[in-house]
Amino acid sequence: MAVEKEKLYRVHLMVCAGTGCVSNHAFEIKEALEKEIKRRGLEKEVKVVTTGCNGFCERGPLMVVQPGNIFYQMLTVKDIPYLVEEHLLKGRPVKKLMYQPPEEKTPVPVLSEINFFKKQVLVALRNRGLIDPEKIEDYIARDGYKALVKALTQMTPEEIIHEVTISGLRGRGGAGFPTGLKWQLVRNAISPDNEKYLVCNGDEGDPGAFMDRSILEADPHSVIEGMLIGAKAIGATQGFIYVRNEYPLAVKRILIALDQARYYGLLGHDILGTGFDFDIRVVRGAGAFVCGEETALLASIEGRLGEPRPRPPYPAEKGLWGKPTCINNVETWANIPVIIDRGGKWFASIGTATSKGTKVFSIVGKINNTGLVEVPMGITLREIIYDIGGGIPGGKKFKAVQTGGPSGGCIPAELINLPIDYESLTAAGSMMGSGGMVVMDEDTCMVDVARYFLSFTQDESCGKCTPCREGTKAMLDILTRITEGKGTEEDLGLLEELADTIKEASLCGLGKTAPNPVLTTLRYFRDEYIAHIQDKKCPAHVCRSLNVYKIDPQICFEKGHGCDVCRRNCATDAIIGSKGEAHKIDQTKCIKCGVCFDVCHFGAVKVE
Amino acid sequence: MIEAKVSDILNRYARDESSLIAVLQDLQEEYSYLPREALEQISKEMNVPLSRILSLATFFKAFSLKPKGKHPINVCLGTACHVRGAQLILEKFERELGIKTGETTQDLLFSLEAVRCLGCCGLAPVVMVGEEVHGKVTQTKVPAIIKKYKK
Ligand SMILES: Cc1cc2nc3c(=O)[nH]c(=O)nc-3n(C[C@H](O)[C@H](O)[C@H](O)COP(=O)(O)O)c2cc1C
Ligand code: FES
Numbered sequence: 001m002a003v004e005k006e007k008l009y010r011v012h013l014m015v016c017a018g019t020g021c022v023s024n025h026a027f028e029i030k031e032a033l034e035k036e037i038k039r040r041g042l043e044k045e046v047k048v049v050t051t052g053c054n055g056f057c058e059r060g061p062l063m064v065v066q067p068g069n070i071f072y073q074m075l076t077v078k079d080i081p082y083l084v085e086e087h088l089l090k091g092r093p094v095k096k097l098m099y100q101p102p103e104e105k106t107p108v109p110v111l112s113e114i115n116f117f118k119k120q121v122l123v124a125l126r127n128r129g130l131i132d133p134e135k136i137e138d139y140i141a142r143d144g145y146k147a148l149v150k151a152l153t154q155m156t157p158e159e160i161i162h163e164v165t166i167s168g169l170r171g172r173g174g175a176g177f178p179t180g181l182k183w184q185l186v187r188n189a190i191s192p193d194n195e196k197y198l199v200c201n202g203d204e205g206d207p208g209a210f211m212d213r214s215i216l217e218a219d220p221h222s223v224i225e226g227m228l229i230g231a232k233a234i235g236a237t238q239g240f241i242y243v244r245n246e247y248p249l250a251v252k253r254i255l256i257a258l259d260q261a262r263y264y265g266l267l268g269h270d271i272l273g274t275g276f277d278f279d280i281r282v283v284r285g286a287g288a289f290v291c292g293e294e295t296a297l298l299a300s301i302e303g304r305l306g307e308p309r310p311r312p313p314y315p316a317e318k319g320l321w322g323k324p325t326c327i328n329n330v331e332t333w334a335n336i337p338v339i340i341d342r343g344g345k346w347f348a349s350i351g352t353a354t355s356k357g358t359k360v361f362s363i364v365g366k367i368n369n370t371g372l373v374e375v376p377m378g379i380t381l382r383e384i385i386y387d388i389g390g391g392i393p394g395g396k397k398f399k400a401v402q403t404g405g406p407s408g409g410c411i412p413a414e415l416i417n418l419p420i421d422y423e424s425l426t427a428a429g430s431m432m433g434s435g436g437m438v439v440m441d442e443d444t445c446m447v448d449v450a451r452y453f454l455s456f457t458q459d460e461s462c463g464k465c466t467p468c469r470e471g472t473k474a475m476l477d478i479l480t481r482i483t484e485g486k487g488t489e490e491d492l493g494l495l496e497e498l499a500d501t502i503k504e505a506s507l508c509g510l511g512k513t514a515p516n517p518v519l520t521t522l523r524y525f526r527d528e529y530i531a532h533i534q535d536k537k538c539p540a541h542v543c544r545s546l547n548v549y550k551i552d553p554q555i556c557f558e559k560g561h562g563c564d565v566c567r568r569n570c571a572t573d574a575i576i577g578s579k580g581e582a583h584k585i586d587q588t589k590c591i592k593c594g595v596c597f598d599v600c601h602f603g604a605v606k607v608e
Numbered sequence: 609m610i611e612a613k614v615s616d617i618l619n620r621y622a623r624d625e626s627s628l629i630a631v632l633q634d635l636q637e638e639y640s641y642l643p644r645e646a647l648e649q650i651s652k653e654m655n656v657p658l659s660r661i662l663s664l665a666t667f668f669k670a671f672s673l674k675p676k677g678k679h680p681i682n683v684c685l686g687t688a689c690h691v692r693g694a695q696l697i698l699e700k701f702e703r704e705l706g707i708k709t710g711e712t713t714q715d716l717l718f719s720l721e722a723v724r725c726l727g728c729c730g731l732a733p734v735v736m737v738g739e740e741v742h743g744k745v746t747q748t749k750v751p752a753i754i755k756k757y758k759k
Contacts, residue, residue, distance in 0.1 A: 019727060019728045019741060020731050020743065023743050207685075207724045207725035207729075208688045208729050209725075209729075210727040210729060246723070246727060247727060284629075284633055286633060286670040286671065301626065303625035303626040303628040305663060306667065364729035364732060365687070366692075370688075371730050372730075436687070438729075452687070460724075571703055593696055593700070594693075594696060595747050598746065598747065598748070
């Protein structure tokens with residue numbers, strides 16, 4: 001493998017090549033930049049670098065100019081010649097391509113001054129936007145593998161575990177188990193032939209969360225280094241990175257990173273000449289949510305059906321092929337090098353009493369600044385939604401945020417000042433989960449959300465235990481009935497009873513937590529359930545069986561002059577009328593897809 | 609033909625059960641489904657009962673026992689996409705293509721699947737056609753997306 005000698009460039013253009021930006025044509029931007037730089041004879045001075053996800057996905061495609069940290073957004077190929085001429089030749093940054101906060105008149109040129117980035121503290125995402133993930137040299141230049149050298153040459157396994165323990169790091173995969181304690185358990189576990197394994201859980205099944213993907217794609221060496229340190233601490237000789245089926249780019253990047261690490265003698269036999277052996281294999285998931293659960297994941301690495309088994313024994317005692325196995329989440333691993341490098345005490349100085357350090361969240365749904373953020377634990381929901389997230393689009397009202405995926409719950413707007421840490425989320429009826437935050441506004445129906453999650457867990461239940469398999473089905477049936485306006489008040493009690501049984505009797509975490517979305521919505525949004533049951537109305541107009549679309553003839557005629565757009569877009573020819581006259585909807589043909597509502601420029605289409 | 613290809617795939621891995629899923633994945637990638645004769649060959653060469661292979665093939669969503677269309681369309685129904693109207697997008701695809709979710713068009717050009725989160729929730733609602741991601745999809749954009757792959 002050729003190791004590229006970095007030339008010295010005057011300027012680096014860091015083009016985001018995360019999935020979001022790529023789908024917004026980031027690679028075309030890159031090509032256009034390179035072409036224009038060449039045309040202007042700047043190729044010896046300016047270098048274009050493609051980085052992993054920058055986080056501010058909403059504004060892609062993105063580029064950051066270094067030095068200066070100048071942030072450009074929503075670029076198009078057309079902008080490039082002007083940008084190169086103005087910024088790179090004449091030294092005049094281009095204002096119109098910078099980010100301008102919705103209510104302000106001037107743009108914010110520097111990335112670190114933009115609200116979305118200002119409150120973030122980057123630990124797991126420390127190299128975000130600063131390195132090319134396919135170049136180990138970039139990682140090393142940012143102090144990469146420094147912690148490994150320290151761990152291998154200056155620390156005993158006990159000292160490593162001690163450092164992780166005092167850091168207070170808890171698992172980022174959902175349950176929040178103390179990482180140092182887990183490592184100690186695996187270290188203490190006895191393996192007849194001294195084989196122990198280490199696994200990185202990159203299954204990331206929680207819909208709405210994409211931090212693990214981003215870390216694996218943007219900074220694979222941070223995970224590899226973390227695993228190497230963990231291997232030394234617990235005495236493992238073989239590691240596995242289990243990556244979700246839907247993430248082919250992550251697989252590609254890890255494979256490249258593993259090759260480069262081996263080339264540098266950081267992986268394999270006699271690592272750094274210290275006599276320590278360790279290697280890592282990549283295993284691709286095959287598309288089953290339950291495989292994120294640790295025992296199911298281990299089964300599928302062994303080539304068996306990805307079904308959970310009862311614990312104990314925990315994987316720490318009996319894991320892969322019956323050997324003690326330490327399994328941690330991607331983000332957990334990515335934190336390790338920093339903890340070793342800067343010390344557990346430093347890490348513990350961030351966050352709250354029981355939740356230390358930072359956490360990566362994906363903020364998605366009905367929010368202005370969708371993207372990926374890393375913030376100190378204990379930050380309030382308000383700061384995330386309003387300061388970082390920029391509030392709700394279209395001046396709508398914030399209703400709730402869903403955390404913890406299908407195992408979590410919905411936190412209502414009243415709890416906007418809730419500090420985000422493991423305990424307070426659990427007390428609110430939800431959980432940290434992997435860090436997905438789906439924001440909901442007044443147009444989101446909470447009964448529909450509950451039904452959505454139940455259909456998810458029902459679909460993903462592996463079917464091995466009855467409470468989960470049959471119980472979630474019964475709950476889903478009731479919820480569907482309610483969203484169709486056929487529910488009764490007894491249904492609510494029935495839902496709560498079923499929820500208790502499922503929580504109590506299910507085999508694994510999937511079933512045990514499946515009722516949470518229903519229970520939290522019943523707790524905070526009972527009035528919405530009642531509206532569906534008593535008034536047969538969906539207040540947010542989401543549950544389609546309960547919606548009726550109508551065209552206000554006066555608005556249609558006077559304001560829109562019967563523009564006919566709705567009729568042309570109607571999928572089922574349900575709209576009657578011709579250009580110039582007021583239109584009408586034939587309710588017998590209407591399938592309530594809402595296209596007429598979306599396309600009408602005059603607000604003539606009403607939904608009741 | 610298939611036989612040589614399958615041998616090629618089998619040679620990439622150790623012949624033990626822990627490679628079984630990886631072998632099926634490579635096969636799925638190669639043919640975009642798992643041809644029966646290939647599974648029989650794998651069963652023989654890896655010395656695992658066909659029933660075990662079939663149970664894996666039906667448990668995991670990545671595998672399909674029926675051929676897929678040339679352009680697989682995956683409509684995301686993850687949470688972020690759901691709250692931004694993904695169900696309506698899926699139904700629009702069903703109407704435009706004249707097939708139901710899980711089916712393939714008669715000309716074998718498209719198959720339609722619903723998936724849970726493609727990991728680009730920032731662009732919700734998201735549709736993936738082959739390897740290409742389409743973000744912020746609306747019902748009115750659907751016909752143009754289909755048209756793009758018809759050529
Ligand atoms: C149904 C279910 C799905 C899970 N999915 C994931 C997942 O996608 N990623 C993950 O890291 N942990 C997941 N977990 C948690 C794992 O079982 C395990 O606790 C975790 O990987 C341990 O790592 P940590 O201590 O670093 O968090 C899931 C658990 C359950 C019950
Ligand atoms: S929810 Fe659709 S991409 Fe994540």
